[in-house]
Amino acid sequence: MENEKDLSRDAVLLRKLTDAVKENLENEQFGVTELSEAVAISRFQLHRKLKLLKGKSVSQFIRDVRLEEARKLLMADVGTAAEISYRVGFSNPTYFNKCFRDRYGYTPGEARRRQEVEVSVETPQPRLASTRLKNLRNVLFLAVPVVIVLLACIYFFLPVKSDKISIAILPLDDLTGKSEEAYFVSGMHDALIGQLGQLSNLRVISRTSTLRYPGSEMLLQDIARELGVDAIVEGSVYGVGDSVRIQLQLIEVFPQERHIWANEYHEDIREALTMHSTIVQDIAREIQVSLTAAEESKLENTRVVDSETYRDYLRGMYHINQFSLTEVEKGIAILRETVRTDPGDPLPWAGLAVGYSTIGHSPSSIEEAYSRAKAAANKAISLDDNLAEAHLALALVALYDEWEWDVAEREFNKAIAINPNLASAHTHYAWFLMLFNRIDEMWHHSRLAAELDPFLSLYSGYLACQYYYLGENEEALKEAERVLEFAPNSDFALFVEGAAYSASGKHDEAISIHEDTADLHKLWRWALAPTYACAGKKADALRIAEEIRVSPRPVDAWGLAQTYAMLGDKDEAFKWLEKAYNEKFSWIPWIDWDPNFKPLRNDSRFAAMLRRLKLPSRPPLTVEPPA
Numbered sequence: 001m002e003n004e005k006d007l008s009r010d011a012v013l014l015r016k017l018t019d020a021v022k023e024n025l026e027n028e029q030f031g032v033t034e035l036s037e038a039v040a041i042s043r044f045q046l047h048r049k050l051k052l053l054k055g056k057s058v059s060q061f062i063r064d065v066r067l068e069e070a071r072k073l074l075m076a077d078v079g080t081a082a083e084i085s086y087r088v089g090f091s092n093p094t095y096f097n098k099c100f101r102d103r104y105g106y107t108p109g110e111a112r113r114r115q116e117v118e119v120s121v122e123t124p125q126p127r128l129a130s131t132r133l134k135n136l137r138n139v140l141f142l143a144v145p146v147v148i149v150l151l152a153c154i155y156f157f158l159p160v161k162s163d164k165i166s167i168a169i170l171p172l173d174d175l176t177g178k179s180e181e182a183y184f185v186s187g188m189h190d191a192l193i194g195q196l197g198q199l200s201n202l203r204v205i206s207r208t209s210t211l212r213y214p215g216s217e218m219l220l221q222d223i224a225r226e227l228g229v230d231a232i233v234e235g236s237v238y239g240v241g242d243s244v245r246i247q248l249q250l251i252e253v254f255p256q257e258r259h260i261w262a263n264e265y266h267e268d269i270r271e272a273l274t275m276h277s278t279i280v281q282d283i284a285r286e287i288q289v290s291l292t293a294a295e296e297s298k299l300e301n302t303r304v305v306d307s308e309t310y311r312d313y314l315r316g317m318y319h320i321n322q323f324s325l326t327e328v329e330k331g332i333a334i335l336r337e338t339v340r341t342d343p344g345d346p347l348p349w350a351g352l353a354v355g356y357s358t359i360g361h362s363p364s365s366i367e368e369a370y371s372r373a374k375a376a377a378n379k380a381i382s383l384d385d386n387l388a389e390a391h392l393a394l395a396l397v398a399l400y401d402e403w404e405w406d407v408a409e410r411e412f413n414k415a416i417a418i419n420p421n422l423a424s425a426h427t428h429y430a431w432f433l434m435l436f437n438r439i440d441e442m443w444h445h446s447r448l449a450a451e452l453d454p455f456l457s458l459y460s461g462y463l464a465c466q467y468y469y470l471g472e473n474e475e476a477l478k479e480a481e482r483v484l485e486f487a488p489n490s491d492f493a494l495f496v497e498g499a500a501y502s503a504s505g506k507h508d509e510a511i512s513i514h515e516d517t518a519d520l521h522k523l524w525r526w527a528l529a530p531t532y533a534c535a536g537k538k539a540d541a542l543r544i545a546e547e548i549r550v551s552p553r554p555v556d557a558w559g560l561a562q563t564y565a566m567l568g569d570k571d572e573a574f575k576w577l578e579k580a581y582n583e584k585f586s587w588i589p590w591i592d593w594d595p596n597f598k599p600l601r602n603d604s605r606f607a608a609m610l611r612r613l614k615l616p617s618r619p620p621l622t623v624e625p626p627a
């Protein structure tokens with residue numbers, strides 16, 4: 001009797017979930033959070049329930065309801081496929097067509113014909129029955145492997161919003177009472193996020209986006225909604241001498257705030273890594289996130305650190321994480337001294353790899369930054385192969401400096417395997433994937449990076465730039481404008497916004513934005529020249545070109561190549577492109593995607609440069625960005 005009641009409750013829940021999606025069918029923003037709120041169930045419970053009852057994620061469930069309603073509308077012949085795609089919550093008809101075909105095995109345009117075929121098949125035909133059954137068996141035999149492959153591709157590569165339980169650790173309150181200890185509190189915060197991020201069944205917001213909320217008076221639900229998370233960890237750090245005390249509380253935010261757990265940890269700083277592992281295991285247990293055997297082993301096998309070395313490591317990373325060139329160089333100086341006094345600890349070496357790779361294509365006074373990053377990363381890995389940041393540094397060197405594509409992909413995969421929530425790995429891996437026309441995978445990783453670090457302007461700016469490179473200028477503008485809402489002076493977002501306006505033929509807007517950008521960020525003055533050239537303002541373009549060619553940096557050579565390409569002077573364009581290539585300018589591998597180099601693509605010298613880079617020519621674009 002009890003089982004019947006359970007079955008009845010499950011059926012009622014599924015009906016409520018389906019009705020909630022149908023009631024919000026045209027709202028393309030209606031997703032996991034909105035569905036959980038509509039039926040007053042936390043995302044934790046909803047995720048587990050649908051996995052149990054339907055064997056699918058919440059996002060898959062919502063999409064399947066939308067597609068089934070679309071199929072019914074198509075059968076009823078109430079509109080075109082494009083019109084119906086909008087009616088069921090897809091903003092991109094091309095993406096709708098792909099999802100529909102993957103779900104049903106035929107396109108929306110074939111739906112009406114399919115209905116006629118299905119009716120015809122149901123009509124009794126005795127003499128052909130055995131033949132049809134035999135043919136059906138043959139079709140099924142051939143189709144099943146294809147369906148399995150398609151489902152695998154959908155699962156791994158479709159850029160849908162992650163349905164994992166998501167969490168954010170807010171900046172920890174500093175109870176040390178010493179302003180000079182700010183680096184220590186920040187380091188504890190960063191370390192906890194890094195450790196928690198290694199759990200593959202959890203989505204963890206990156207540190208930089210949580211820094212918006214130090215001591216915030218905002219409601220937790222508002223913070224969670226901005227970050228797109230289910231739960232929040234708050235806490236404080238108190239340290240005296242070689243002792244550290246951390247107090248934490250875990251709060252489930254939706255549908256109502258609920259304190260799940262609180263605890264205090266007190267250890268000698270030498271046991272800091274063990275303490276962090278214990279915290280991660282406790283949080284995972286409380287929110288019922290399962291750990292893999294490898295994750296359990298890694299969390300249980302920690303080591304003792306030297307207290308001074310660990311403090312110096314935290315101090316160095318505190319400066320590197322400021323993302324200011326001066327601060328990064330200050331952090332590198334601290335870590336160089338640290339590895340000199342204690343060369344056997346892998347963490348300072350990994351920190352150096354991060355620092356050097358961060359300034360690899362910046363105007364830093366440090367020479368050969370990429371080669372130094374590679375040396376530091378290899379040293380760190382020789383001491384501990386499970387440092388995601390060290391593998392990422394090797395990937396960045398291979399991608400942006402050495403152009404060793406196999407090495408780059410191998411190291412990206414290692415970094416992501418160690419820490420699936422490392423946003424920086426996903427955002428740069430997306431650029432690698434673009435080079436080899438793996439566009440669906442590119443969208444997945446680029447969007448994931450923006451989800452994991454939603455308020456780091458650079459990663460969302462990269463996403464906007466990828467829209468621009470793929471000719472989706474309206475989407476590029478939307479994404480750039482979203483970035484500029486929370487980071488109004490973001491140099492890269494401003495650059496992409498102007499470039500997208502230029503590519504759209506809105507030259508006055510493009511010029512205005514790039515002139516303002518040049519005033520705010522002098523290093524971006526080069527971008528004005530190709531913008532003027534694209535607008536047909538040859539004299540202005542040549543004036544800027546003459547300014548920057550006096551003492552050109554690699555990025556200036558890139559801008560000059562674009563400018564002369566747009567002006568039709570191919571010889572001058574290739575001269576500057578060759579200079580940028582010889583100086584290993586990190587953007588060079590993407591020449592075939594940059595719209596400003598379109599006038600050069602039919603020249604044999606362009607194809608020759610792609611061959612030197614060991615890159616394929618870009619085929620006509622057939623893959624649309626996700627809805």
